[in-house]
Amino acid sequence: MADDESERNPLLEKEQIQRPQSSGSSSSINASTGDVESDPIQSLLSSNSINRSEESQPEKLLSAKFESLDYDVCENALYLREEKKKTTKEIIRKELARWFVSLAIGVCTGLIACLIDYLIELTSSIKYGYVRNYVEKCVEDFCLYAPFLMWVAFNAFIVMFGAILVAYGEPMAAGSGIPQIKCYLNGIKIPHVVRIKTLICKVLGVVCAVAGGLAVGKEGPMIHSGAVVAAGVSQGRSTSFGIDFKIFEYFRTDTEKRDFVSGGAAAGVAAAFGAPVGGVLFSLEEGASFWNQALTWRIFFASMTSTFTLNVVQSYIKGNPWELSNPGLINFGEFEDSKYAGFEIPIFMVMGVIGGLLGALFNQINYMLTCYRLRYVKQRWNQVIEAMIVASLTATAGFVTIYFNNDCQPMKDKTQTNLVQFFCDDGQYSTTANIFFQTPESSVKDLFHNQPGSYEVKTLGFYTLVYFLLATWTYGLSVPSGLFIPCILIGAAWGRLTGIFFNYAFPEADWADPGKYALMGAAAMLGGVVRMTISLTVIIVEATGNISYGLPVMIILMIAKWVGDFFNEGIYDMHVHIQGVPILGWEPPVMSSNISAIEVMSHPVTVFRTKETVGRIVSILKADEHHGFPVVSNFDPHDGTISRETFGTFEGIIIREQLIILLKLKVFEENPDYQLILKNIKASDFRDTYPRFPPIQQINLTSQERDMTVDLTVFMNPAPFTISDRASLPRIFRLFRALGLRHVTVIDDKHQVIGMVTRKDLARYKIWRHHGQISMEEIQISHG
Template sequence: MQPYHFSTTNQVSNIGEVIGTIAGCLNIITEWLGDFKTGYCSTNFYLNKDFCCFGEAEETCSAWQTWTEFGLFKYVAFVAFSVLFGFVAAVLCKFYAPTAAGSGISEVKIIVSGFILQSGFLGWWTLFIKAIGLPLVIASGLSVGKEGPSVHYAACVGNVIPKFFKRFDRSYVNQSQFLTAAASAGVAVAFGSPIGGVLFGLEDITSTFKLSTLWKSYYCALVATGILSLINPFRTGQIVIFEVKYESDWKYSEIPFFIILGIFGGVYGILVSKFNIKAVAFRQKYLSNSGIKEVVFLCLFTSMIGYFNEFIRLDMTEGMEVLFHECGEGYDHGLCKADGSSKVAFFFSLIYATIMRMFLVVISYGAKVPCGIFVPSMAAGATFGRAIGILAELMFPCKEGSDQCIISGTYAFLGAASALSGITHLTVAVVVIMFELTGAIRYIIPTMICVGVTKMINDNFSNGCGGIADQMIKFNGMPFIDVKEDHDFEDATVEEAMTDTVVALPYIGLVAQDIETLLARSKFSVFPVIYHSENPIVLGYVLRTDLLAYMNKMKKERVGGVKPDDGIRFVTDNKLVLLVEDHILNSLTNSQILEGSPDILFEPVVKFQFFRVSVNASLNSVLQTFIKLGPLVLTPFAPWKYLCVG
């Protein structure tokens, strides 16, 4: 038998390999679909524009054919394909995996913290539809990103792969660590930032980050980015499309502009979060049954107005590559050639793109398709930052031969960092992600200045609401313990917080119809398994999702199916002797054991390991137990009275 630590590392390797492979395929498909809106490769239809014209200048590439040479028809084709891609993604989500819609970061956070979501949220179908729908949505041009969904599909991988092995399938501790490691790897492959992904998991995903989890996250991110680099989706040796390097250094005279960018990031995060919550509330109230129509309208609106502005029309990562780039030899974009009045025109074009991007993010994030908010926020910050950079160039024109010139591309980079920090309320992870994206070692201090100012704006004016993921958790009423907030229950005890309504399952005596009725009438996510209603000794607990899944499995696999009067047994007699003390068993009479035919054994889904706390324990100590140990449920107990709550 292999040592335990080796088996765990092996599972992390498997998870990282699958995540890296999916990410590489998604990058290739997304690039192809994005270019397909304007044309196709006549020599190899499956190649995108860059691969089709590899080694050739765009102007001389004869292999790439546009759909039409007429400007109006180009516009119509662009809009039509955008709407088509969004429509297909929305249909897939609605009819095959509704759980694949949205970002998924909020839900992953609460699952890691111990809350049980509906069955299938981290299942195979969600993974499959998320992986198919995500490139369609990105290619449609909607102002949504792939980073949040990357965390979700990565968490799906971290959930389904260990289920092939019983050793890990039923261990909550391992499950939590695998999900955290997978989420870190998801960010790592989305940004091409392995260390940034690990720090993201530490800052935003889990509140019980043990050293063993740190190692799993590190190793999973390493394997995933290694596989992505091996696939080389952009055929450049880079694992992100907008990786650039800055050769020039920053100047102390630029610090006021860095502060302005930091202020923008804080204001951006506050405004976009506030109005997006209002948009989500409106969507839930009036558009809950019109998800596909809403996505079609958003794609139509975005493509129609975005076509005429380069920085909205371009794929957001391609747009950031343009904005981040340092002008110099071998780079001749119009931004670098602009001077005088043309710079002013670019300035207003960038400001317009920033405003429109913010508006589009507000109305698009949360639609019924896979959608994230990280890259759109970075794109808005990049256009604003480049506009400030142009303004700085106009105020302090570069003298010929001087080495003190303003590099406006760095302002786009810093603006993107500020906006990302503003929407997520992350600091260290953002700085490291931006550093790994660009290799801009010289700009670590400016990045820290911008993110630091953004953090101060968030702390002082956001009323402690947290990042967009935390706000969505609160908006949806999901139970989540945020360790970054202050919690004080004064002298309250466990007994004061316990509910009077308890649903417990005797280990023997129920029939199949009782389980069906229980699931239909009760909303509890955890059910304690007890010895007997008159002697409620807790033997273990079973999750609602496991109970439902096992019952459905028995209906399919059991000869003759499941009849309403078939008996249910949760624990075998041999197991019972090990769980309950002898003197308690001897004190029970045979008449206290309910009669029933033990036809179906649910023991495979019963979890026998749980924490016990006294009913007289303070809620403050219970809170610390949840935060530091991360249990799924706690079992309050008093002499001869055992109840289970989660």
């Protein structure tokens, strides 16, 4: 049965259990009182809950194009035969191979991070060097249009190259990649998400995006890059380039690959922030649906290896071999004054509220822009043009801000040569120009650690507003783009404003450190946009090297998340739902206990008999796109008089790829070599073509072979998970979520097959939270 089959069950009408339907409404729950404002049975089960005005909203539809991954092990006779033959040596070798792959993932991810950082620094220094020289010359000659046009041209050209790579090379490389990796680890097969082509476009594209001056960071794309590295290394080959090293063949399953991708994502976080523990927690909190202690150790090992590799290589690049003081792409620097008083905690809580409000506004604006892009910016050349326009406007906004707000400060360190004087007197530099004429990571460190009085209020105010608007527009362009750095910059700017305010209000107070409040503002803004708590707390603590800030940062992140969730979703979840991905959350939908399996399941069911003709298998595989098929006995598909409420006695389940391999190897009972084939067939025969199995159209069979039969009992899973037709939706949901199932068969009390439940059948039930109200509705599935 396909995991995209989601039609309403006709059995409901026959058994007189269909619920009354409301006219396009859903149930609404008052969050404060818990009172239900309408009949929950009528509204929760309404299949007409989407009115015409909502049909155009992307998040109101599930896309049928997304398939699920097979995390459940097929314990058929072939699998059990090979498991019994395993020796101690083979088991140890496989376990050592897991650790070796984890080591390779960490090393490769760290090296890619170094490459990205080096290329960005090189390109940015060339760009800002030329522009800075022209600015200094043209201030006196009144020809500022020359450096302005040069800045715009640099940005537009570099970003154009990155946008072409993504739009024409690999669209999956756009954005941070975190939503896609989150979906992959949740059990959803996202096309091209972990291919080597995606990695190449991601690496080169993020260099162009950051060096082109866009309001993006390189940290988010590093997480995606680490995941792609993990997927490639663990498989020992590249299907994109047709290269097979004939190693790690036993890892070519969805379950093994998922575990390594979890480690790659964690290694990406470790390389980005120098936070190996934060990387492990990130994979646990935002990605991995399934966890165990052995996996935790391997992921932590990959994270430690990643940050250590980056540290060593960076020390050589900076001319200080083995001075291991560069653990990540961004280093927040040491906060010398790590003190905070108890009376400041309410201040931090208020900052968390502000961060939640600004984050909700950020997400809402970005959501509307993303919906606009989906409707009107579809052509590739349009996507490239939009990226160039944003790059040009980013340079224009920076130049205009510098020109009209030339905040001059005394130059305290004479050795600094990268400062811009602009219209300032000798011995002074423009802080406004300095914050724009450097990489975002350098700006973050300045906002955190510059001395009090380094920035005027209007400078930080303008910067917060300009960068906020630019960042909301930029995320979603056809370029690789991370959100962490833009959010940190915005939050650090208004957080430093908060510190300046307290300095004005309490001039004698030594606790009102603008740098400390810049850090808290950065945490609040991050929490309000991405809605992460545990992992982000650890990442910030590790990046600052100051554990004393752990408590206030955690409080701020939790409050920012609660406030933001009151209005809308986190940015990553929002983009997942916009794409129509059938992701399953941590918990089943509220108030869904009254929904039973018979109301959720898909019906009718396509089944195979224990001994099936080749012709019928081929016909069904060509006609249907289903993935899993129950294997039954006591069923005649040619008997038109039998009832279609049941489909035979359940014996097991077989998946599409297994059937295709059986047809390819001609495992037919009438084949003269049948016993020899049956004796020599191995589990590796089903892994050789993973993950791109041949389509059924490529299997050539003669008319005589189509009349032969296949014994499916040897290859089917004889003991898959099944559910009773009386099981509730929450029970089914937890079964799927905990075990990573793709589909499950619904049987009645006589062990007869009556339906199938798939991921999309469960993902149809969505929870929406708006201004304290909780509602649930059943959404439609788009096959477009």
